[in-house]
Amino acid sequence: MLTYIFKRLLIAVPLIFGVLTLTFFIIRLAPGDPAAFFIQPGISPNVAEQIRAQYGLNDPLPVQYVKWLASVLQGDFGRSFSRAQQPVIEVIASALPVTVTIALLTLAANFIFGILIGIISAVRQNSFVDRFLTITALFFYSMPEFWFALMMIILFALKYQFFPASGLNEIGAENLGPLAFTLDRIWHLVLPVTVLSINGAAGIARYVRGSMLEVIRQDYIRTARAKGLPERIVIFRHALRNAMLPVITLMGSSLPFIFSGALFIEVIFAFPGMGRVTVEAIFARDYPLIIADTFISGSLIVLGNLLADILYAVVDPRIKL
């Protein structure tokens, strides 16, 4: 297994470099100019030129690429164009904790609720509960997140003012004690996490239901029941473990999401997370930041897939790596 992991990681290195190289050239092909912001009346036309020189954009493309490659190999992703020339690593480091907090809470809620609802629907197939849960799940699954988020804000922040409409903390929260501060933070996270997880849980529930239904019909489940095992053990120990295989693929593929952020939620709830960093970087043609973001999400997709493969082997002894 270790050799397998090692091999996979080894293959990942050229793959990620390929992705970065492609990104490097593609963003420079895109119309638009990182110095465009400095081209406006009242600003001397020299400024844009000086800025381009500072960013090293006047060099021929191959030269730019070699320079970039040299610094990336030393672990230096450069300085952001659009964010006051902060090192891009700092920009990302300040956005990551917010994104990871939201994503972990969301993923936990996603999987807990998704799996529970899926199991209930499968076990009680075709009952009223199943139909109700299925329709509700589909209803939320098909709802656009940004719209759902705005509706939640209108309902729970505007009409009934239970939750704050945006931000991570209340005004003056820094004067609160650590416990009250944490609770204030959680209180601010309820709406966004709910929006994100209702949508995600609904999707996962559908997967779990389908996969559970298939497993429940298997002979070994009938055998387990015939042995007189309690239903709880039949479902959780015998059926669920086998039904989890597709869900594990989902877990693996949600790893990039943890770090790449949920753009709509970050924009709507005004969280300074990775989604906003990435999209704002693209609009500003902030090349170093775009590449660093690509690096992070690219690596995570590769790692996520690897993790899913390893988890397969853990859950299903028939799979050998």
Place this chain on the structure above:
Amino acid sequence: MNDRKFLANTLCVALAALVFMLSSCGGGKGTGNDAGKTRAAMDSTLVVAMLGDADYLNPVLATTVTSSEIVGLLFPSLVQAEFDTTTGLLNYLTLEKKLREVPQGQLKKSPKGALAKRWTMSPDNRSITYILRNDAFWNDGKPVVSRDFKFSYMLYGSPVIASTRQQFLAELVGADKGHIDFDKAIETPNDTTLVFRFYKPVPEHLALYHTSLTPLPEHLWKNVKPEEFRHSPLNQNPMGAGPYTLRSWKQQEELIVASNRKCNLPKPGNIPRISYRIIPDYTVRLAQLQTGQADVVENIKPEDFSAVFKANPQVEVKTIGLRVYDYVGWSNIDQDAYRKNGTIRPHPLFGSAKVRLALTRAIDRQSIIDGYLKQYGVLCNTDISPSLKWAYDNTVTPVPYDPDGAVALLKQEGWLPGADGILRKNGRKFSFTLYTNAGNARRNYASVIIQQNLRAVGIDCRLETQESNVFFNNLEQKKLDAWMAGWAIGLEIDPLDVWGSDLKKSPFNMTGYQNPRVDELCELAKQKMNHMDARPYWLEYQQILFRDQPVTFLYWIRETHGFSRRIEGEELNISGPFYNIDDWRLRPAPHIAP
């Protein structure tokens, strides 16, 4: 039976999880004591919801709107500028001298905010000498001295630093030769005397405007190399001398400034703390205003007013204007030919002034205003704002909406309807694409009406929106035939950038409009040492633009900003909604007060 029990257990777990989540949410409000703390904080904190974050808290580098606002609070200025609404002229104030005398009680800003005591302009208008106060101090206790200004101007002028305010140095000695001679251009004979020298005579108001860039403390910055200037941690942690100091800055989230108790320029800010919260989504900024979580939200759209007032009667809308206008740009020249080899020949569709006038007549500008901007829009004749009363020509009657007149004019120009109803001339159809930038509801609204209006006179106009960066790039490279965009005008009139005949020197002349008399008038006006002497030139300028219709000027926009009624003492004018924010006061909000 087992089955049912299992289901019951599962539901219990789910319910317990939900109850836990909700209880922790409720707890977020905190105990009575904690709630008291945040309430007290609310009562002494003004919350401004901003679209974007600050970039550099450094006057040399600040480029975003948020940065400029905050830099204005943290740093002192040499002179106080005040916009006079009766004339539309900028007035400059120092402790002992004003550019124009103002009747008692009409001053909005205290002249004590200025670092200069007085100034004298040399008789030949080639130099200005400031006498500085000796009681102004940076926050670390060191005095503000004339050297700070010279040092800062050298930073503003450095090509390595690439400040966006380099234009302000354009008249200093040596600037005409491409290299400012700072030893001659700025002299500091002693700590309180500051002399700027120009290579040509400069009108007093322009000299004041261009020499009043915000200074940085030399003693703090002198060891920062120019190439390191943009990376310096001081940009994130500035030291100034203004009515506020930076308290904390969580980037892309919240920036808090606190009243600077030591300030005597003019005094510590009235409101103890101002929190700038970065909320990129408009709907959410609006929701914050409606729930009272934000006190000021800029640029509220007219269509949202009634909902805001209904949700929160404590909100009022304040207007500022007129500084921003939208227009439809028609390429006056054939850009394909111009891009290929620099040849200038009239555009096949929009090359004639008569055709452009017909297009303006065909567009029902008033109905765009009535439908979208309502009382917050004013018909626009030229790019001289009605707010600049001293220069505005109020005798011009706007081009009327007159589709029949438009058809007649087009006919005179040889455009006759074809079988499909679309106008034709020499086999060419009057058909084009009108581009605009994506995400602007007002321009989308206007463009649909324009399309319908033009169709009614036999012109085929397709609409296309482009991502902003791409759109402006295309405009700059003269790739678009027709487009809709807008300008925000400066308070000093200087339109050569936009209309100058030398297309290489006037990068914003996207239409390619050329009229030597316009160039001449702009130059003549600039040479006048007194504003009012330039008025005849600006009147003629407006007549020419009105006649030539280089673009179709659509409407001036009154900017509309949402304010909580708990703010008192705010004075808004064309300089911006936060013009005198250090003088604002806060009343405890009714729903927050215990």
